[in-house]
Each structure stands twice: as C-alpha cells, then as structure tokens.
Amino acid sequence: MNELSRPADGAASAFLPVYEPDLSGNERRYVLEAVDSTWISSRGAFLDRFEGAFGEVVGTPHVTAVCNGTVALHLALHCLDLQPGDEVIVPSFTYIASVNTIVQAGAVPVFADCTAEDWLLDPVDVERRITPKTRAIMPVHLYGAVCDMDRLCALAERHRLEIVEDCAEALGSTWRGTHVGRFSAAATFSFFGNKTVTTGEGGMVMARDAAMLRRLRIAKGQGMDPDRRYWHVAMGFNYRMTNVAAAIGLGQIERLPAILARKKAIAARYRANLANHPFAFQEMRPEVDSSDWLVSLLLPRGANRDAVMERLARLRIETRPVFYCAHHMPHHERPDLVLPVSEDIAARGMSLPSYPALTDADVDRVCEALVEVVQRRG
Structure with a gap:
C-alpha cells in the first residue's frame, strides 16, 4: 500500500464530496x-x-x-x-x-x-x-x-x-x-x-x-x-x-448572502493555494461578480484526468469532470464539427469540492492532495 492509498487519520480522513446542501436554517x-x-x-x-x-x-x-x-x-x-x-x-x-x-x-x-x-x-x-x-x-x-x-x-x-x-x-x-x-x-x-x-x-x-x-x-x-x-x-x-x-x-x-460570501472565500483560497502550480482557472471578465458556484480548473496537458480523480477518491476527496461537449454526444453528434477550445476544456477540466461548509483546512487538504497526485503524473 503506497502513501496515496493509505487512509489518513482524524479529520483528514473525512469524506469531502463535490457538493452538499447547507440546510441549517429555517x-x-x-x-x-x-x-x-x-x-x-x-x-x-x-x-x-x-x-x-x-x-x-x-x-x-x-x-x-x-x-x-x-x-x-x-x-x-x-x-x-x-x-x-x-x-x-x-x-x-x-x-x-x-x-x-x-x-x-x-x-x-x-x-x-x-x-x-x-x-x-x-x-x-x-x-x-x-x-x-x-x-x-x-x-x-x-x-x-x-x-x-x-x-x-x-x-x-x-x-x-x-x-x-x-x-x-x-x-x-x-x-x-x-x-x-x-x-x-x-x-x-x-x-x-x-x-x-x-x-x-x-x-x-x-x-x-x-x-x-x-x-x-x-x-x-x-x-x-x-x-x-x-x-x-x-x-x-x-x-x-x-x-x-x-x-x-x-x-x-434567506441565507443567500452568507452562502455566497463563504463560497467566494473558498474559491479565493483555492486560487491562492494553487497559484504557483500548473492549473488554469476560469478567468472572470472585469464586468463580472461571480457567485463561484463550483470551483473548476484545467489540469496540465498530459495529466490523466481519470487517474487523478481516482487517486483523489482513494484519499476520500470527490471530484467530477467538467461537461463533455454536446456535439460529441450520440444523439447530437456532429462528426465534421471541430470546436477546439471547447474540446480542450472538456478533456482537461475538473471540479473540486465547493460546498459552503468546507473549512479552510478542507480546502488546503484538497489542494495539497491535488498537487501531489498531479506531480506524480496522475
């Protein structure tokens, strides 16, 4: 059993889903x-x-x-x-x-x-x-x-x-x-x-x-x-x-302002933690104030996304791929259509845990695990 597959102890072993609702109000x-x-x-x-x-x-x-x-x-x-x-x-x-x-x-x-x-x-x-x-x-x-x-x-x-x-x-x-x-x-x-x-x-x-x-x-x-x-x-x-x-x-x-504030803080922490690593986030236009619903990023070219997600799952961190292109779906397929930007994002994109109850320590744990997994080339 290698380090990445070994269950962690204490809080680090808690399962972190991509999302869970906060139903703590009325x-x-x-x-x-x-x-x-x-x-x-x-x-x-x-x-x-x-x-x-x-x-x-x-x-x-x-x-x-x-x-x-x-x-x-x-x-x-x-x-x-x-x-x-x-x-x-x-x-x-x-x-x-x-x-x-x-x-x-x-x-x-x-x-x-x-x-x-x-x-x-x-x-x-x-x-x-x-x-x-x-x-x-x-x-x-x-x-x-x-x-x-x-x-x-x-x-x-x-x-x-x-x-x-x-x-x-x-x-x-x-x-x-x-x-x-x-x-x-x-x-x-x-x-x-x-x-x-x-x-x-x-x-x-x-x-x-x-x-x-x-x-x-x-x-x-x-x-x-x-x-x-x-x-x-x-x-x-x-x-x-x-x-x-x-x-x-x-x-x-009724609690939307607090939910949005926490989600913005989570997104900012992800971006700060991963700023010096080879990941690309969505870039917001200056006219935009984003709700930061689901923090998503692009893995570096050459990384195996499925393997990265699998290894994070073994660390009890859930992730999900971004959407596949609709023109590749069987019922909407357009064999002659090439959309290079969409296809690149669909192939490399991944979404991270982004729910309001995430703590700063949870975000740090996700970032540390992601960096380690990708450095090992997924």
Whole structure:
C-alpha cells in the first residue's frame, strides 16, 4: 500500500464530496409548516413567498417557480413560439439540458465554441453561425461565471434575435451590477441539490416583462386560464413547483448572502493555494461578480484526468469532470464539427469540492492532495 492509498487519520480522513446542501436554517421548520397546512402540492403560501424572495434577489418580480431546471429551459423556449427548422445558437460545452430542450421545443441547436479564458460562449463564433434561420442565442453561465452580455446583446439586437439565458449555475452572479437573467426574453435557474440555493429539485423562470410572465405561468399550468378554472387557452404542461419544495427554497434564500460570501472565500483560497502550480482557472471578465458556484480548473496537458480523480477518491476527496461537449454526444453528434477550445476544456477540466461548509483546512487538504497526485503524473 503506497502513501496515496493509505487512509489518513482524524479529520483528514473525512469524506469531502463535490457538493452538499447547507440546510441549517429555517428549511425544516418551513417544511413542517407546509405539511401541517396540508398545502403540499402546487399551491400554498410558500410558493408566493419563495418567488417574492427570489425576485428581490434578482431585481424583478417577473419570476415563476417550476419543478426543475430542465423544464424551466423548455418552458422558456416553448414560449418563444419556435417553429420547426428555427435555430438556437448554444455552446457545445454545457450541461446537456441546454441542448436537449432546444430539440424538445422543435428547434435546431447550432453549436458554438467558447473562449479559452472564461470557458463561456464566444461572441465571435456566435456571429459566424448566425443564419436567416437563427431565432435565438442561449448564453450559458457556467460555474458562476458570466458570458460577455454586452457583445451578445448587441448581436441579438443587430440580428433581431431573442436571448434565453441558462443561469442554472449562476444565482448571485452579476454583469456590470445587473443580475444574470435580466438580459433575456426569458431566463432560467436550477435548484437541484448541488446548487447555491436548492429545493431538492426545482427551477425558476425569469421573464422580461409581465406579458411574458403571464405566458409562462399559463403554459406551466397545463395552459389553464388563470381567471377561469379548467378552461385551457394554450398548449401547456405540468411544470409547477410544490409548496413543500418552495418551503425549502425560502429557508435557503434567506441565507443567500452568507452562502455566497463563504463560497467566494473558498474559491479565493483555492486560487491562492494553487497559484504557483500548473492549473488554469476560469478567468472572470472585469464586468463580472461571480457567485463561484463550483470551483473548476484545467489540469496540465498530459495529466490523466481519470487517474487523478481516482487517486483523489482513494484519499476520500470527490471530484467530477467538467461537461463533455454536446456535439460529441450520440444523439447530437456532429462528426465534421471541430470546436477546439471547447474540446480542450472538456478533456482537461475538473471540479473540486465547493460546498459552503468546507473549512479552510478542507480546502488546503484538497489542494495539497491535488498537487501531489498531479506531480506524480496522475
């Protein structure tokens, strides 16, 4: 048994997951209140309270809660009235839901590359891919970083396109002081268990205005007229959040400033500890205030990522690869498409433990283990 496979003693042997939710606030109390009220499905006081609190964070009341982040994307795209053959430009380097929902909405995903510095949608490559069939651009704000919204909004205005922001990983992130999602016809958020705010499963859609919000609310509730029960005025779905999930979300969002502050401190410590080692982090543009959702980095070229992750796992440190490129997936494969920046990031990227309860000693332990493992060439 070598040193790296030998279990450590004491605190160093504790398992460090990539993420775990912090449920130490009012979450339990609010859930019990929801249960005691008997309002446990998609109606109840906590839904209004959660949407209201979320709206205060993002700076607009035009928000509506849904049952997960994927249906949030589909709902937003559905309400753009996309037609068969319409194109939506999306980064290939993204979680697959960004792409699948474009197809679900009847449109065609057009894959664009990302920039090497921030790993996000490259406006230059987006412009190359605009055609007469293009209807929308989908910026995806990965890991808490924010796309170049000045250039993307200018492109959209010049070509009369809509923007749908995928903000699943960017609650708390801003561009020039404006919260992500405020640049779109509709924008979406996720509250999966590993997100900055969780409801277990859940999502939110932010609308540009009251008219779009009304469309979203009708569509998420089976197309029923909100003023006439069981009269259905449009094609719709059952995408509603439950009152119990909203109760968890309210308890979470009450502590959002403290959660964000701790996550920023964790990210800063990772960057400081690893500054003199051959790792590359996402570089935030000066206009960005990142929520630092999930600290991710690129391993040096030549390192075996799978072997690095396996050896860290033997040290009871969980990591995960960044996303694989969507244009390499069997159901979206584009054999002739080469996106060199996205493909390089997808091959070398790795995410580290990033949950708010991590201590400084935990972060130091991860850094020390990572450096040692990589120095041994993974």
